[in-house]
Amino acid sequence: MKLYSIAVLHKNTDSGDVKILKTAFDLSSFSFFQRGSVQEFMTFTGKLLVERSGLGARSSVKENEYLCHCYVRNDGLSAVCVTDAEYQSRVAMSCLGRVLDDFTAKIPAIQWPAIKTDKDCTYNGLGELLAKWQNPRDADPMTRVQEEVEETKIVMHNTIQSVLDRGEKLDDLVKKSENLSDQSKLFYTQARKMNKCCNYV
Known part of the structure; x- marks a missing residue:
């Protein structure tokens, strides 16, 4: 079971435009020469899913042996993660919910419009959450109970x-x-x- 990436995005509730606020990747299972392309494709897919999703929507899309999970909150703040097929959708959605809660706690909504690129965003907890959710048993109590x-x-x-x-x-x-x-x-x-x-x- 593998979690490859998590991205936090914002969808403008008026125009529908989507911008990426922060991303984190674990592409160690891909060859060095593939990583750049894989990262670009995951970013592109995540942005596309948020664009095509309505406010308050949760969705999971399968592409070959990968799953892309998307959660768009009513305020437009969104999160997307890419996993392998073994990673449970319920766990992925729990992860995305926690990511958005943590992001909101550390980066207030008033700061979101000022973030133009990933580097402009001062949020630094995404890498830790990506590492933590690699093992859902440790991160998600429901998985442990199950x-x-x-x-x-x-x-x-x-x-x-x-x-x-x-x-x-x-x-x-x-x-x-x-x-x-x-x-x-x-x-x-x-x-x-x-x-x-x-x-x-």
């Missing part, structure tokens, strides 16, 4: 399997059990013979 639930499912499944694989014969255990009535034992025996309702045992 993974723990999945691990619990696997552990429970393995425990059931280990009980069934111990070599004990379930038939013998049923016959010896004092907790089962004769009727239940008969039902189990008949079901085993018919191989219908108790075939999971």
Whole structure:
């Protein structure tokens, strides 16, 4: 799972013009000679998505093995990130929301019109957020909980399997059990013979 870039942009609510305020990239998985072109294409795609999105919109667009996630707030402040296909859309949208909240806290809206290029923007937290969100488990509590639930499912499944694989014969255990009535034992025996309702045992 990989997060390649995050960009903060502003869409003018009157004219619809979009300008890039700040960008951060992690293109280490691309060859040195590809990085410039990849960065340009990611920037171009992000700007295009913000231009074509309405205020308050969230969208994810797939291009080959990459996903471009876009969030445009009602005030026009927008964020775009490019990820691989394994990176969950929910996590990407959480990341973009946090990026915009952090940007707004450090760069007030009154300063946005004065930013003409990436270098004019004094916001320096984007690189840190890009690094932090490379591992959604650390950055997003919901991902951590979801993974723990999945691990619990696997552990429970393995425990059931280990009980069934111990070599004990379930038939013998049923016959010896004092907790089962004769009727239940008969039902189990008949079901085993018919191989219908108790075939999971």
